[in-house]
Amino acid sequence: MRVYLASVATDGKANSHALARPPVTFSFVQPTSVEAALRAVGTPGSVAIAGGTDLLLDFDNQRIAADRVVSLNGLPWKHLTRAGGRLVVGSTLPLRRIELDPRVAVDLPGLYQSVHAVGGVPLRHRATMGGNLVRASPASDLLPVLLALEATVHIVGAYGSRASSLDDFLRGSRSVDLAPGELIESVSVPYPAPSAYVWQRVRPAKDISQVGVAVARVPGAGHWNVALGGVVPRPIRSPSAERHLTRLRPKAEEITRAAEAASEGVAFATDRRASEAYRHLLVSVLVRRALDKAIPPEAPS
Amino acid sequence: MTRSDGPAKLEGRAEFGTDVEVPGMLWGALVYAPVAHGRIRRVPLSGVRSMPGVAAAVGPDDLDRLLPGGGDRNRPVFPRTEVMYRNQPIAAVAARTASEARAAADAVRADIEELPALIDLETRFPEWPGPEAARSEGIIAHVHARHGDPDGAFRSADLVLTETYRTSGIHQVAIEPHACVARVDGGVWHVTTTTQTPFGVREDAAEILGIREADLVVEGTWVGGGFGGKGAAFLEPYALLLAAAAGRPVRLGFGYREEFLLGRSTLPSIIRIETAVSGRRIEARRVRLLLDSGASLPGRDFATGYSIGFLLGPYKIPAFEMEGYAVRTNKPPFGPHRAPFAPQCVFALESHMDELARRLAVDPIAFRLEHVWAEGDPTQFGQRVGPFGARAALEAARARIAAWRTDAPAGHGIGVALGFWSTGTGAGGETRLRLSERELVIEQGEREIGSGSVIRGLVAVAERVTGLPAESIRVAYSDTSTAPYDTGVFGSRTVGALGQAVEKAAKTLLGILGERLGTPPVRLEFAEGRIAVLTNKGLRGLETLLTDTERTAGGLLVGGRHFGTPGTIDESRVLDGTFYPYSDFTAAVHACEVNVDPETGAVRVVRSAAFHDVGVVVDRPMAVAQIEGGVAMGLGEALTEEALWSSDGRLLNPGLLDYRIPTLGEVPSIEVVPIEGFLGAGPFGAKGLGEPPVIAVPAAVANAVAAATGARVFELPLTAERVVRALKRLEGPARA
Incomplete structure (x- = not known):
């Protein structure tokens, strides 16, 4: 069983200094129901993507060795909703949509600023909140503000749903508490919150934060x-x-x-x-x- | 401005080196050494020869079989006994597909005994080496020169300032990686490649392979940027050897990671500079240069002797001593990078000049003006300085920054630096002009590398001499078997030198037409698709002036040649190694204003101006573009570009994420100020403009940072962390 994240977290043999790599080949599926998506990512050799902005890089760095890519973009997880004092961000919602939401900048300025700090505009049209969470990069621009906002991560799996505080969810560099076959459905934070x-x-533009x-x-x-x-x-x-x-x-x-x-x-x-x-x-x-x-x-x- | 290559490039029709494919072509892959230094016991290839798709595998044991005399013994295609740097190619494979070739190359298990590696210059020389080091192991070039009585001047000086500067390795970062396709056909070796120097590749590759130059044909492609990185044979000998072994065409190309790991980048240096001042006059200077050469240093004496001169000139200094060492390390061979080693030396020199001015409480521009060369002054080696716009450029910069000072916010700093370069270097070249009724064709041996110097520069010269419009002039390309010889598109020489050949040929052409007319032609004209001659008696259709042979055999053909004749130097001042005279004396002054975050040290360049001693502007849009690009490149060298090496010889940042070139966000407005009238040897008095724009930028930024903060940063690039360390706000170990 191989999930994108799990392979990232456990593959200690990543060889970032290898030179030329053979081209990778893989099959591609895009399920339209959560059940089908869970089945697909539970299949050995599969890797889940949303924006997919790191996929080729990970293949290139040999962080993953999947032969099937499962896109989560067919799932109904691109919502941005407000309920009960919480803002709920669907895991596959492109960051650019959060950035352009007129109220996020007002209610959660820190979230707006951190989204704005990620990559460039073309990248933010693809990159997602869920992807950033499972990537768990030590230098992520999104995670600190979610941590400061005491975000909750909403997870679905073959055996049901669960919620986790972000602090519990993050384990280490590129390591999170997500079991093989589990997927992040959404993230929620309280709002409004001065931040x-x-x-x-x-380099200010298109660099990773120190x-x-x-x-x-x-x-x-x-x-x-x-x-x-x-x-x-x-x-x-x-x-x-x-x-x-x-x-x-x-x-x-x-x-x-x-x-x-x-x-x-x-x-x-x-x-x-x-x-x-x-x-x-x-x-x-x-x-x-x-x-x-x-x-x-x-x-x- | 029209560039005739624009549409093809915009529409993706232009074929670059990475685009070339030929029928029946195999894909090549190189086998890379897994250690930075090692003794080769065996490179077994029989196993991979039977892998799927593999057509040929070649290693050190195959050289004698495939090449006359086994190729060059001093520079073998593959090392026979010793690996000198990590990822050095030790064998190569050709296969049906890229994947099969890569898989086979990765399957090679070379038996190599790892040896201790020397990566860092300072490991070899924790203290400055004395003269006895010059003949020691691993010193691959040593230069030493002296004039006057520097020791006496230092003893009697009012002020002695001694400083040490460090510079980092930098990559060219051309957008197109190296790539070529080779074949061997009927005894003729043929390679299509992306290069700045088709004839240079022919000479270099023929020597490496041990074949005659006449048996090697090099065909250039469109080039996606060179910046010095595509100036000699690189992948071509490997591809040619594979093609010879496989009996089929072979393509070999780099990905971008290989470009970083193996490309010929410029390596670090340590520079010590000491100046003796009496009153406010510089009386003497001593300079020392330790240059990290990697596994080898192409043109090693030239590189070392030429570089170190930039630590003295362009200033009048009565007495000097300079000594430079090129030190072999277990890194890939050193490669030239736009104005090779001038930005680094000028960073040290011009930072030092500002520090001297500060201690003397003199305006830094005034201090430079008191010392800078003018036409007729002797250089450090007694050569007479030619027309030189340094003074005019400095004065123009002084006027500009006076205006800036009126509106620069508090905390901003303004810095100026003077760069010096010798352009239009002596190497020779030739063109042929072919004039028919419908067009003027410039036949020549270079390819356009992106700057426009060939596709636009040569055309602009022909336009100006003949009066023909650009749409009637075409630049023709061919391979080294048929094109007129030229040395290469490098050294800021294309418009200056090859353009001079075009200028001469065009004048010859007009002279021939004048003889046939019996009256000097005034200009050529182009109307309704036909060329005519304008004389003082009116227009004459060209067809009436061509002979029958010319009309039927491709037009009136004339040649033009150029060979630069630089001056001479006083050899009595040379104690060891080789120093070189200068050609056109070319000044490049850069001024910039920076904002420095006093807490984090982050530097932002907010505006800049470039004052360039161009002789004359041949084509203004191209000149402006060249300067803007050079300034952007210089800002990268100044602020962010730095190759980081581990102690075991691994490049830690082999990609554009951690090797940071500027984005548009880091490039400020750039005011371009051509300084005309100090004429060079190029057409109409033009000087070279390929390299000068980058030279003074890092120094100007460093001086602006010092002006803003009061702190001097002695190392390139000026990262925020280095700035806060210079501000004494930070101690402890630096970055990994």
Whole structure:
């Protein structure tokens, strides 16, 4: 049994330095019912795609070795609905549709900013929320804000449906809690929520973030949530920053303390995009900038 | 502007190297060495010869069988004893399909004893090498020159500034990868390839294969960018060898990952520069260059001696000493990249000039103007400087940035740098012009590589001399067996040198017509599809001036040749190695304004202006496009482009995701200011413009960053992390 994600997560033999590869061949199916899709992805040698923007790259890097590609684009999972104080995003909805929704930018500015940060416009016309979740890239621009918004992942499988908090769902770099044969149906977040996402890259356009920082004030939470991307194998929350941020409008010195504390006690990665020391610096700068961007202005008296 | 290649390229009809397919063609694949350094015990191929679809497999043991004398012993097609870099081709396979060829190549299990690899220059030379290192193992070029009394000047100086700069490896990133199709037919070796130098490939490949140049025919295709990366034989000898072994045509091409891993990229360097100043005059300079050559350095003495000169000139310096080492490492061979090593040396020199000016509290442009060469001044080797627009370009830049300063926001920095290049290099070339009643054909031996220098530049020269419009002039291409010889489309020489051959031929053509008319022709005209001669007595149809032979045998044919004659240098100043005289003295000044994020170090270039000593502009839209492209390329070198190597010789970023060229988002507005009137040897006094646009850009950005922040970054590229480290806001180990 082989799901796109599972093969990504378990294939430790990925050889990103191999040179030329033979062309890949595969068959392609696009089921139109959830039952058929679950059967199809449960078939050995299958890989599920939505936008498919990483498919050829993964073949090329030998991260996957599937002979059948199952497109989820025939499923009724391209919705963007609001109910019970939650925004529900269908897993195969292209990111561009979220970006162009007039209310997302207002109700969930951090989500809008993070969607806007992904790739370029052509890519966002294809790339999806579900795909980004199962990819679970350490440097994902979407995951930090979903984490800060305490997103819930809605999963279907051959034996029924379940919901998982994003924090439980994310395991590590390119590793998530999704069993073979399971698929993500949607993601939901509370709204409205003051929030922001800021990032730093070597090259601003079409690059992968060295560090991304999301902040969000979720209804009912006693503090601002702070989430960091690009620093360790999976996006993480920063409780040491959050504890300074209980006010809706934290004082300047609280923001400074939160920014300084944000990466306390966490060893960050040093890699070809940034050193650990630089990531620490970026986190403190970006936490402050994210809060400055997200904190609602004082109501005029 | 019309470019006659536009429609074919836009509609996808133009056949590039990667598009070439011929009937019965096999697909080739190379076998890559799995180690960065190793002793070859055996490359067994008998197993893969019986794999599905495989028609031929060749390795070191087959060279003696397939090539006269086994090919060049010094530069064998495949290494016989020693692997010098990771992914070095050690064998090759040809098969029915690309998949079968790849599968067979991947199945080769070479028996190679891994040896310690030298990847990083500083591992070899943690301290600067002394003269005794010059003859040691692994130094593949050493240059040393001295003039005057530098030691005395340093002893008596008011100010001595010593700095060390580092530069990173960079790729050409031409959009089209290398590709060729080879066949051997009736004793003639034939290859169709994407190249900047069809005749250069003929010379190089014939030497590698041990065959006569006359037995090798090279046919160029449209070229999707070269930038120095398609200037010598590369895939052609492998493909020709496979074709010889298989008895059928073989196609060999790279994917983009191979382009990064194996393409001939420019490698890192360490530059030390020391200057002695008395008052505000530079009295002496010492420079040292350690150049990472990879497994080999083509034209090694030239490359080293030519590069290091850019650390002195174009400034009047009474006494100097310079010494350069090209150091062999276990990386792929060094390859030239647009203005080979000038942007790197100019980055060091022009950063250093700004730092000197800052310490002397002198305006940096004024400081340059006090030292810059003018026509008639001696170079470091006593050559007389020719017409040189550096001063005019600096003054134009000074005026422009004065205007910028009035509206630049606080925190922005403005930087200027002077680049110097010698264009129109001496190598020879020839064209033939064929004038018939309906068109003027320029027969020549190059292919258009994308800049327009052939398809538009040569036409523009012919237009200007003859008066004919572009639509009546055609550039003809053929292969090396029939085309007139030319050295290649490189070195900013195409319009300057080959264009000069066109200019001479066109003038000869007008002279012949004048003789036949009995009166000098004024111009040629083109109306209703026919060419006519305009004289002071009116229009004459060309057909009345052609002989019967010319009318029936393809027109009036004349030739034009060019051979550059650079000056001479004072050899008494040369202590070791080879240094070279300059041809046209060409200045390129770049100015830019940057915004630096003081917290993250991120640099954004917000506007820029390029002042170019072009001699005369031959075709303005092409000149502007050339400069804009060069500036964009220079911004990549300045800010983001950097090949990263692991300690075991793996390239860590072999793709466009982590090797970052600028997007349009990073390229600011570029103001193009041609500085005309300092004439070169090219047609009408034109100087070369292929390479100069890139040269001063990294230095100008570095100087702007220093102006914005007060911090000097000593290493290219100027990543945000390097900027905050220069600002002393960050310590600890750098990136992996």
